Amino acid sequence: MKEIRIHGRGGQGSVTAAELLAISAFEDGMYSQAFPSFGVERRGAPVMAFVRLSDKKIRLRSQVYEPDYVIVQDATLIEAIDVASGLKADGMIIINTERNPDDLSLETKAAVKTIDATRIALDIIGKPIMNTVMLGAFAGASGEVSAESIKNAVRDRFPGKVGEKNADAVQSAYDRVVES
Amino acid sequence: MTGKLKSGRQVVEGSYAVAHAAAICRPDVISAYPITPQTHIVEDLSQFVADGAIDSKYINVESEFSALSALVGASAAGARTYSATTSQGLALMHEVLFNLAGMRLPAVMTIVNRSMSAPINIWNDHQDSMTERDSGWIQLYVEDVQELVDTTVQAYLIAEDPEVSLPVMVCMDGFILSHVFEPVDLLDQKAVDEYLPPFKPVSILDPDDPKSFGMFVDPEYYMDFRYLVEQAMDRSRSKILDAAKSFESAFDRYYGDLIDTYQTDDAEIILVAMGSLVGTLRDAVDDLRSKGVPVGLLKIRAFRPFPADEIAEAIAGVKVVCVLDKNISLGTGEGAVCTEIKASLYNSDIRIPVIGFVIGLGGRDIPVGTVQRIVSKAEDVIKHGIKVEREFVDLKHSLVS
Numbered sequence: 001m002k003e004i005r006i007h008g009r010g011g012q013g014s015v016t017a018a019e020l021l022a023i024s025a026f027e028d029g030m031y032s033q034a035f036p037s038f039g040v041e042r043r044g045a046p047v048m049a050f051v052r053l054s055d056k057k058i059r060l061r062s063q064v065y066e067p068d069y070v071i072v073q074d075a076t077l078i079e080a081i082d083v084a085s086g087l088k089a090d091g092m093i094i095i096n097t098e099r100n101p102d103d104l105s106l107e108t109k110a111a112v113k114t115i116d117a118t119r120i121a122l123d124i125i126g127k128p129i130m131n132t133v134m135l136g137a138f139a140g141a142s143g144e145v146s147a148e149s150i151k152n153a154v155r156d157r158f159p160g161k162v163g164e165k166n167a168d169a170v171q172s173a174y175d176r177v178v179e180s
Numbered sequence: 181m182t183g184k185l186k187s188g189r190q191v192v193e194g195s196y197a198v199a200h201a202a203a204i205c206r207p208d209v210i211s212a213y214p215i216t217p218q219t220h221i222v223e224d225l226s227q228f229v230a231d232g233a234i235d236s237k238y239i240n241v242e243s244e245f246s247a248l249s250a251l252v253g254a255s256a257a258g259a260r261t262y263s264a265t266t267s268q269g270l271a272l273m274h275e276v277l278f279n280l281a282g283m284r285l286p287a288v289m290t291i292v293n294r295s296m297s298a299p300i301n302i303w304n305d306h307q308d309s310m311t312e313r314d315s316g317w318i319q320l321y322v323e324d325v326q327e328l329v330d331t332t333v334q335a336y337l338i339a340e341d342p343e344v345s346l347p348v349m350v351c352m353d354g355f356i357l358s359h360v361f362e363p364v365d366l367l368d369q370k371a372v373d374e375y376l377p378p379f380k381p382v383s384i385l386d387p388d389d390p391k392s393f394g395m396f397v398d399p400e401y402y403m404d405f406r407y408l409v410e411q412a413m414d415r416s417r418s419k420i421l422d423a424a425k426s427f428e429s430a431f432d433r434y435y436g437d438l439i440d441t442y443q444t445d446d447a448e449i450i451l452v453a454m455g456s457l458v459g460t461l462r463d464a465v466d467d468l469r470s471k472g473v474p475v476g477l478l479k480i481r482a483f484r485p486f487p488a489d490e491i492a493e494a495i496a497g498v499k500v501v502c503v504l505d506k507n508i509s510l511g512t513g514e515g516a517v518c519t520e521i522k523a524s525l526y527n528s529d530i531r532i533p534v535i536g537f538v539i540g541l542g543g544r545d546i547p548v549g550t551v552q553r554i555v556s557k558a559e560d561v562i563k564h565g566i567k568v569e570r571e572f573v574d575l576k577h578s579l580v581s
Contacts, residue, residue, distance in 0.1 A: 019193075022361045026191045034191075034361040059324070059459035061356050062547040 001054040002144055003064040006134075007083050008073035011043040013131030017071070018049035020157060021135055024149035025053045033058045046081055053144060069142055071134050072096060073117070075104075084108035094141055096130050113141045113180075115173060124169040125162075136170035140177030147174040185233050189365045194325045194357040195220030197364045198264075198290055198350075201332040203234045204372045205288075208259035208379075211239040211250040215269040216302045217354040218292040222264055236262075244269040248276040248289075255285035256393045258384035260336065263287065266354055267294035267308045274312065280347045281316025281409060283394040284382070286339035287347040288332065289317075293455065293506075294354040295542040303543020304354040306455065306506040310483075310516050316409050318348040318416055319484040321454040325364045327435050328352050331481075333372055334423040340379050344416045346409070353456040355543070367431070375430045413485045420482055438487035440479040441494050443469060447476030448499040449558040452491075452517065454480045457504060457539075457546055464551035475555055480517065488524035500558045501534045504573075508538050514570040533561050536570035550574055 004021065008014030015036045022034035030053050037048035050064040066086040075097035077083055084093055089109040097104070098119065101112035115137045117130035125133075132154050139147045151170050155163040185200060186192065192200075199221045202210075210229070212222040229238040239254075241247045244265050251261040265273060270291060280287055291309045295301045309319060320335060322328040328350065335348040352358060385393065397405065421437040428434040443465050444450060451461050458479045468475045478494050478501075480487065495501050505515020512519055518536030525534070537554055540546045550573060560567070 019191075019361045023191045026363050031363060032191060032361075035356070036359055058362065059462045060548070061353075061456045061460045063545050065547060 001052055001056075001058065002068045003066070004051040004053070004069045004071065004138075005064050005067040006049045006051070006071045006073065007077050007081070008047055008049075008131070009043075009077070010045045010047050012073045013129060014047050014049045014073055016157070017073075017131040017135055018051050020132070020150065020153045021051045021138070021145065023153040023156075024135070024145045025051075027149040027152060028146055030055060031058050037063065046077055067091060069094070069138065069144075071138055073130055073134055075099070078104065078106065082107075084110065092141060094134065094137055096134060113137070113177065115177060117173060120169055120172050120176070124172060125165045132166040133169045133173045136173030137177045139170075140174040147171060184231065185228065185369075187366050187368060189363060191361050191363050192366070193220060194328065194352065194360050194362070196224050197325045197329050197366065198332055198352065199224035199228070200366050201329040202262045202264075202288070202290070203228050203236070204367055204369055205262070205333055205336050205376060206234070206260065206373075206378075207236050207262040209237045209239060209251065209254035210262045211241055211247040211254075212263045212265065213241055213244045213247050213269060215244070215266055217294060217358045218264050218266045218269070218290070220358065221290060221292070225262075244272040245276060248273040248280065251287050252276060252279055252283065252285060255280070255287050256283065256385045258379070258381045260340075260379040261285075261287040262289070264290035264292065266292040267296060267302075270308045270312060271296065274315075277312055277315040277317060277347075279394055282405065284345040284409070284412065285347060285393075286336075286345050286379075288335045288339055289347065289349050290332065291349045291351045292354045292358050293351050301542040302354070304356050304506070305541045305543070306351070307508070307541070309349055309351045310507040312349075313484055313516065316346060316413070317484065318344075318346055318413070318420075318482065319351060320348065320420075320482055321351045321480060322357070323435075323456060323458040323479065325357055325360065325362055326433065328357060329364060329367060330427060330431065330433055330435070333367065333376060334420075334427050336376055336379075337423045337426070338416060338419050341416075341419045342380075342382050344412050344419050345382050346412050346416060351455065356456045371430060375427065417485050417487075436479065436481055437490065438480070438482040438485070439490045439494060440481060442477040442479070444476035444478065444494055444498075446474060448474040448562060449555060450476050450478050450495050450498050450501050451504060451551070451554070452478045452480065452501060452521065453504040454483060454517065455506065457506065460546060460548060461504075461551060464548045464555070467548065468552065468555055473555060473559070475558075483517070486520055486524070488520075491521055492525060492528055492530055495532060496530050498532060500561045501532055502537060502554055502558050503534060504537050504539050504554070506540045508541065514538065518570070533566050535561060535566070535568070537573050538571070539573040544574060
């Protein structure tokens with residue numbers, strides 16, 4: 001089983017990202033589970049969402065304490081909370097920032113990947129909503145889910161032009177991470 | 181969001197899944213008042229109605245008291261009825277709960293389990309429904325979203341059985357199941373229509389054949405009415421099993437009768453729980469078994485009627501029973517499941533230590549490590565006897581000392 005923790009701020013679509021990831025993994029033939037950290041949601045406040053992926057039925061209902069992957073939608077959270085808390089040494093943290101991994105001074109033995117997802121979102125979607133972009137980056141960096149399934153889930157959730165733009169942003173982030 | 185009913189196996193939110201399950205049972209009347217974390221369920225249902233995806237009448241009301249009162253009238257008129265609520269909303273329904281049961285009206289209601297105020301808290305425990313355990317409603321608790329869907333359909337079959345004719349609460353853990361996205365088989369309308377026949381009420385309000393429901397009775401009659409409700413509750417035991425078995429025949433899924441057991445055959449320690457915690461316990465049991473710890477699990481599906489015989493049979497021969505209660509009956513120091521298990525064993529030959537663990541109140545998370553610590557305590561009881569009979573698990577001692 002792989003466990004994923006998504007950090008963001010209220011309004012950045014972290015819970016939606018978790019749901020779309022669970023749907024994508026299911027489409028890839030896996031069992032999946034996505035749930036929010038059950039907070040009282042306020043725009044701008046730190047929020048978390050969790051995803052589990054497995055080839056077997058998922059029964060565990062606790063929060064995720066030792067994730068295999070961490071996705072950070074907003075780099076300003078690094079100063080506010082320990083985003084790498086419990087992250088497995090052989091795991092990976094993917095952060096939305098224009099900075100390089102070495103400039104972040106994160107306390108983790110895990111791999112650190114960065115991507116300027118906000119820039120990709122602004123360029124392709126036209127809005128600084130980076131949740132689907134981060135899913136593309138996650139697919140590229142982890143190989144746990146296919147970019148195709150994420151794009152399908154995104155198109156299904158946001159029908160029409162918005163979905164197409166988001167799917168393009170997913171592919172762009174995926175390509176950038178795979179090439180880097 | 182579209183109000184068209186989805187179908188087939190897919191990843192959906194638990195709230196959507198139960199709204200879908202309720203919708204596919206073809207309720208004539210739905211009435212509910214939105215309250216966290218039940219809100220998504222009634223949003224989805226009202227969307228289904230607004231979009232014409234289902235034919236139900238959705239009655240908007242100004243409170244939970246009115247929601248359930250609307251169902252009293254609808255059910256007495258012969259309608260299949262549905263509601264959903266949680267916590268303070270259920271508490272506001274308190275006196276109407278007794279009315280539905282006393283009038284033998286077979287409504288089905290989803291309880292999205294949440295703690296009770298004060299202090300106000302929107303997260304999961306079982307205090308809301310456990311507090312209503314004497315109301316005459318059958319109470320079924322579910323472990324995951326698929327069981328929630330399947331039990332919702334079974335609930336109508338049980339409730340509307342003429343031998344039972346009692347309302348049923350299907351209890352699901354707030355947020356943990358209401359807000360989770362996971363794979364679920366959404367049931368097919370035709371298959372459910374074959375499983376669940378139309379509601380044939382035992383007795384209805386009919387202007388051409390006037391009669392009264394829930395009228396005034398003096399001491400000459402009241403106690404006998406209460407006895408009849410208890411008899412109906414007792415008859416529901418076999419009907420709960422029948423509904424599970426016929427569901428298995430139709431849909432190939434089965435969750436046990438009034439209880440379910442896991443790895444109990446050679447167990448020395450048995451953990452008892454209800455709801456979504458059971459899933460975490462299954463993982464914990466597998467993990468502990470792999471380390472040679474002889475632990476098993478007893479899941480209570482039906483808390484009302486209380487499965488005393490089934491529990492006694494399952495735990496006879498083990499060395500210690502740990503009851504994990506997501507509720508506290510204040511003034512007893514323990515949860516109601518623990519108290520009732522102990523009470524049900526008193527006149528039997530079974531003399532096993534039963535230890536009560538109050539756990540997860542107000543949404544406090546229950547990691548596998550917490551379960552392992554409970555099992556370690558059970559091992560201590562086997563070696564050294566009972567030192568502590570009841571305990572609050574993962575209490576923050578610095579806050580309460």
